[in-house]
Amino acid sequence: xxxxxxxxxxxxxxxxxxxxxxxxxxxxxxxxxxxxxxxxxxxxxxxxxxxxxxxxxxxxxxxxxxxxxxxxxxxxxxxxxxxxxxxxxxxxxxxxxxxxxxxxxxxxxxxxxxxxxxxxxxxxxxxxxxxxxxxxxxxxxxxxxxxxxxxx
Amino acid sequence: xxxxxxxxxxxxxxxxxxxxxxxxxxxxxxxxxxxxxxxxxxxxxxxxxxxxxxxxxxxxxxxxxxxxxxxxxxxxxxxxxxxxxxxxxxxxxxxxxxxxxxxxxxxxxxxxxxxxxxxxxxxxxxxxxxxxxxxxxxxxxxxxxxxxxxxxxxxxxxxxxxxxxxxxxxxxxxxxxxxxxxxxxxxxxxxxxxxxxxxxxxxxxxxxxxxxxxxxxxxxxxxxxxxxxxxxxxxxxxxxxxxxxxxxxxxxxxxxxxxxxxxxxxxxxxxxxxxxxxxxxxxxxxxxxxxxxxxxxxxxxxxxxxxxxxxxxxxxxxxxxxxxxxxxxxxxxxxxxxxxxxxxxxxxxxxxxxxxxxxxxxxxxxxxxxxxxxxxxxxxxxxxxxxxxxxxxxxxxxxxxxxxxxxxxxxxxxxxxxxxxxxxxxxxxxxxxxxxxxxxxxxxxxxxxxxxxxxxxxxxxxxxxxxxxxxxxxxxxxxxxxxxxxxxxxxxxxxxxxxxxxxxxxxxxxxxxxxxxxxxxxxxxxxxxxxxxxxxxxxxxxxxxxxxxxxxxxxxxxxxxxxxxxxxxxxxxxxxxxxxxxxxxxxxxxxxxxxxxxxxxxxxxxxxxxxxxxxxxxxxxxxxxxxxxxxxxxxxxxxxxxxxxxxxxxxxxxxxxxxxxxxxxxxxxxxxxxxxxxxxxxxxxxxxxxxxxxxxxxxxxxxxxxxxxxxxxxxxxxxxxxxxxx
Ligand code: FES
Ligand code: FES
Numbered sequence: 020x021x022x023x024x025x026x027x028x029x030x031x032x033x034x035x036x037x038x039x040x041x042x043x044x045x046x047x048x049x050x051x052x053x054x055x056x057x058x059x060x061x062x063x064x065x066x067x068x069x070x071x072x073x074x075x076x077x078x079x080x081x082x083x084x085x086x087x088x089x090x091x092x093x094x095x096x097x098x099x100x101x102x103x104x105x106x107x108x109x110x111x112x113x114x115x116x117x118x119x120x121x122x123x124x125x126x127x128x129x130x131x132x133x134x135x136x137x138x139x140x141x142x143x144x145x146x147x148x149x150x151x152x153x154x155x156x157x158x159x160x161x162x163x164x165x166x167x168x169x170x171x
Numbered sequence: 172x173x174x175x176x177x178x179x180x181x182x183x184x185x186x187x188x189x190x191x192x193x194x195x196x197x198x199x200x201x202x203x204x205x206x207x208x209x210x211x212x213x214x215x216x217x218x219x220x221x222x223x224x225x226x227x228x229x230x231x232x233x234x235x236x237x238x239x240x241x242x243x244x245x246x247x248x249x250x251x252x253x254x255x256x257x258x259x260x261x262x263x264x265x266x267x268x269x270x271x272x273x274x275x276x277x278x279x280x281x282x283x284x285x286x287x288x289x290x291x292x293x294x295x296x297x298x299x300x301x302x303x304x305x306x307x308x309x310x311x312x313x314x315x316x317x318x319x320x321x322x323x324x325x326x327x328x329x330x331x332x333x334x335x336x337x338x339x340x341x342x343x344x345x346x347x348x349x350x351x352x353x354x355x356x357x358x359x360x361x362x363x364x365x366x367x368x369x370x371x372x373x374x375x376x377x378x379x380x381x382x383x384x385x386x387x388x389x390x391x392x393x394x395x396x397x398x399x400x401x402x403x404x405x406x407x408x409x410x411x412x413x414x415x416x417x418x419x420x421x422x423x424x425x426x427x428x429x430x431x432x433x434x435x436x437x438x439x440x441x442x443x444x445x446x447x448x449x450x451x452x453x454x455x456x457x458x459x460x461x462x463x464x465x466x467x468x469x470x471x472x473x474x475x476x477x478x479x480x481x482x483x484x485x486x487x488x489x490x491x492x493x494x495x496x497x498x499x500x501x502x503x504x505x506x507x508x509x510x511x512x513x514x515x516x517x518x519x520x521x522x523x524x525x526x527x528x529x530x531x532x533x534x535x536x537x538x539x540x541x542x543x544x545x546x547x548x549x550x551x552x553x554x555x556x557x558x559x560x561x562x563x564x565x566x567x568x569x570x571x572x573x574x575x576x577x578x579x580x581x582x583x584x585x586x587x588x589x590x591x592x593x594x595x596x597x598x599x600x601x602x603x604x605x606x607x608x609x610x611x612x613x614x615x616x617x618x619x620x621x622x623x624x625x626x627x628x629x630x631x632x633x634x635x636x637x638x639x640x641x642x643x644x645x646x647x648x649x650x651x652x653x654x655x656x657x658x659x660x661x662x663x664x665x666x667x668x669x670x671x672x673x674x675x676x677x678x679x680x681x682x683x684x685x686x687x688x689x690x691x692x693x694x695x696x697x698x699x700x701x702x703x704x705x706x707x708x709x710x711x712x713x714x715x716x717x718x719x720x721x722x723x724x725x726x727x728x729x730x731x732x733x734x735x736x737x738x739x740x741x742x743x744x745x746x747x748x749x750x751x752x753x754x755x756x757x758x759x760x761x762x763x764x765x766x767x768x769x770x771x772x773x774x775x776x777x778x779x780x781x782x783x784x785x786x787x788x789x790x791x792x793x794x795x796x797x798x799x800x801x802x803x804x805x806x807x808x809x810x811x812x813x814x815x816x817x818x819x820x821x822x823x824x825x826x827x828x829x830x831x832x833x834x835x836x837x838x839x840x841x842x843x844x845x846x847x848x849x850x851x852x853x854x855x856x857x858x859x860x861x862x863x864x865x866x867x868x869x870x871x872x873x874x875x876x877x878x879x880x881x882x883x884x885x886x887x888x889x890x891x892x893x894x895x896x897x
Pocket of ligand 2: 114149238
């Protein structure tokens with residue numbers, strides 16, 4: 020039995036300890052906001068927050084999660100919610116499929132850096148592919164969130 | 172108490188099929204609050220509109236949403252003509268059914284083909300509501316108008332749309348309607364945000380991959396590395412040892428354009444077990460006729476084909492004599508590799524085949540074709556097959572081809588349970604429908620004044636037609652059109668085609684044939700400008716020449732003045748000719764496709780043999796701009812898509828198998844390389860034309876032209892990573 024703390028709730032599941040967290044979340048627990056894009060750590064569609072940091076859930080076996088707190092795009096955390104508002108403000112999503120991952124990576128960025136430079140944003144967001152090409156809007160939306168945050 | 176009522180009301184709605192399925196967005200739904208639930212009466216003047224007596228308006232989107240914003244664009248047109256309150260609108264996705272008319276969502280034509288229709292539907296509904304109010308108040312309809320979900324009388328009386336539903340149901344829907352004056356549009360022509368932006372940002376939107384059913388299994392399919400190879404035998408012992416694997420079944424090859432490739436499916440209780448089972452599975456293949464496909468060799472072969480005379484697709488004047496009498500001639504050969512779509516969401520489908528029925532949930536661009544193919548496979552009538560269209564995590568043409576849905580039908584039938592077939596990214600890259608591989612030869616001549624006197628464009632590329640008629644070696648007419656319709660005022664022009672047999676499935680990918688043609692035409696025009704010693708902008712405007720209408724043989728006119736206009740605007744916006752920092756330069760390209768006019772000017776720098784794109788200025792003239800927000804987004808996305816293919820796009824085959832595997836070796840542009848993108852939409856009231864695709868073809872040639880300006884090096888093959896430029 021594996022225990023996973025996701026979005027403030029504990030889920031006990033019976034899976035192969037090698038199963039990547041992504042599939043445990045999507046297929047066993049049933050939160051489908053976290054996406055499968057490549058399964059190899061290239062695209063960032065599967066990002067979740069682990070103790071506030073962005074991790075590729077397709078690369079992390081459930082056995083490695085332990086007691087750590089996980090937050091998915093369905094979760095509630097201040098920076099994520101702020102970013103979601105800015106995403107709407109700037110009409111970021113096209114197909115939307117990559118956006119859970121983008122939002123989680125951006126949340127982790129803001130968790131660790133309340134005033135990221137353009138370069139900081141690039142360095143963080145390089146982990147996420149958007150095939151639709153929403154990068155310019157993602158960048159605007161992150162900057163917008165930073166402004167809102169720093170305004171108080 | 173309130174909660175209890177809410178629940179009962181929800182289940183009531185569920186009974187109407189309104190609260191199920193995840194595609195309904197109950198925005199602005201306030202009907203549960205407070206009072207006793209009252210029966211909601213529906214008014215359905217047509218297939219696309221449902222007005223409820225509580226005022227909620229449900230509009231149907233018949234085209235698939237894959238990021239192009241079509242759900243919002245189409246329904247906003249109805250709402251605008253109806254004078255509806257946009258906040259009361261929710262969108263329902265249509266199932267695949269001929270009653271909705273053509274639902275094929277490709278070719279950048281949804282808004283183009285449905286705009287007038289949607290306007291009429293909205294206007295007719297408004298007319299009925301006004302007539303209903305006229306009846307209720309016993310006043311002439313001419314004294315009434317509709318505004319923001321109300322009908323209002325000259326004397327100031329006001330009644331909500333919802334309250335008119337009962338009477339409206341008794342009124343005949345008019346056939347002839349008066350459309351709004353465009354100057355009164357409230358949503359059309361504005362920057363209207365997508366209705367789906369929130370669902371797409373909080374994980375609640377249901378993509379195909381997110382569909383879940385009770386007792387649903389997951390399946391992964393091992394397919395032959397060589398296209399059209401077949402299963403000789405397989406050994407499922409190791410696969411069945413994987414925890415979670417339930418079954419292993421063979422999937423037949425269906426020899427149809429959208430038929431499954433065939434292979435062996437591993438069925439499991441979760442996706443990961445299915446993937447692992449597939450890895451463990453041992454299959455012996457008969458590789459078949461394409462086992463020697465080698466793209467490096469193939470490129471040599473088609474390149475040789477374009478060095479000799481081909482079949483003439485168009486001729487004007489006499490190019491041979493133009494070349495003989497020229498002061499100068501130049502020749503260039505361009506080589507472009509296969510590409511593949513890689514939508515962010517891999518192909519997948521949920522299918523449940525039951526005794527007499529079959530239900531599909533799929534991210535498909537072509538729900539009706541999906542329905543046809545699935546029912547043909549199951550040998551059942553179409554009426555027994557329901558195709559629900561989920562959100563698509565990108566399409567780009569891949570999801571027009573429902574082979575992956577038929578696969579899921581085959582598996583569901585074999586295991587007698589609902590199943591989700593999931594392609595891995597490797598499957599997606601290695602078993603797709605590929606964008607063509609192209610060799611193009613261009614020859615041009617200049618007279619002593621630097622005027623172009625002759626233009627020869629010869630190309631060889633495996634045709635999309637080969638997917639439909641195996642053995643085809645010549646391009647289809649539509650694959651010649653973007654070369655033959657080049658609107659240059661050159662007295663002697665010829666377009667020729669060479670033979671090119673296909674060894675993989677060739678399919679359409681965003682912008683299709685305009686990618687190779689737009690590249691060769693725009694780069695060669697730049698080469699001629701350089702030979703002539705004329706500024707590329709001035710040279711190109713001269714090549715396009717006088718204002719005129721080219722004969723397009725359809726109702727949309729190809730207007731050279733509009734083509735020149737987008738080019739001039741892009742140049743103006745980029746401040747073409749301005750002094751740039753050391754190592755920086757600009758390049759341009761202009762191309763007409765999907766009936767729209769697009770030009771881009773890009774600014775690059777090349778430092779230590781590394782290219783960086785700093786700015787892209789694109790201008791589109793797509794007629795009346797129905798939703799400027801989505802048009803701008805599509806043009807931004809097109810710039811990124813164009814950069815991805817220019818920088819990295821290359822699919823190769825060796826011994827018949829595709830060599831690339833995942834995003835590690837088939838790379839995509841990422842945020843740090845994304846330039847500043849500036850989009851201008853030309854304002855006019857012409858008929859709306861294509862938006863999703865026409866922004867792509869100009870990007871790669873504009874970059875190559877800019878690099879030439881910066882370095883003097885001309886790159887005639889893509890991708891640029893092969894030159895270590897990125
Ligand atoms: S799915 Fe995990 S990085 Fe792509
Ligand atoms: S919005 Fe479609 S992949 Fe990013």
